Amino acid sequence: MKTIRGKRISGDERRKSILTLLEQTPDPLKGNELAEKMNVSRQVIVQDISLLKAEGQPIIATSQGYLLLQKSKQDQITKIVACKHSISETEDELNRIVDCGVTVLNVTVEHPLYGEITRSLMVRNRSDVRHFVENLQKTGASLLSSLTDGVHIHELEASDLEKINHAIRALKKAGYLL
Incomplete structure (x- = not known):
């Protein structure tokens, strides 16, 4: 089990936290930033993102970092x-x-x-x-x-x-x- 700021969490909890962070910002988040927040390596984040994508989460990797695609706004x-x-x-x-x-x-x-x-x-x-x-x-x-x-x-x-x-x-x- 890994920790977030000293607290032990499971991989599932970490992925939920990653998803929450992506939902809360319209801007891409770098893998290194997520790794630092989750207190894990960047490679663990890459694996977590792959698992989230496999679950059907609309996450994309851009040159600026990871981004959760929001449902298209009707006015766009x-x-x-x-x-x-x-x-x-x-x-x-x-x-x-x-x-x-x-x-x-x-x-x-x-x-x-x-x-x-x-x-x-x-x-x-x-x-x-x-x-x-x-x-x-x-x-x-x-x-x-x-x-x-x-x-x-x-x-x-x-x-x-x-x-x-x-x-x-x-x-x-x-x-x-x-």
């Missing part, structure tokens, strides 16, 4: 946009979108061997964009769009269609829309 509108740009233009693309009050939910590429590959982004503001770009630089990882010569699809979400249309106009102005 989503739209799919196809884009193409260089890696060096990624920050500009994302900033143009979030500056319009639009969230970038995910990125999708069409891989010739594996088919459609989609990963969650959940980029909502310039701080999220900066964090994403810093992680990209720090890890030296490749963007999914590098598999498709810069071509990718984003699912965008906003409270009204005008915000999404404004973001689309900003992307078009920059030459990022296909």
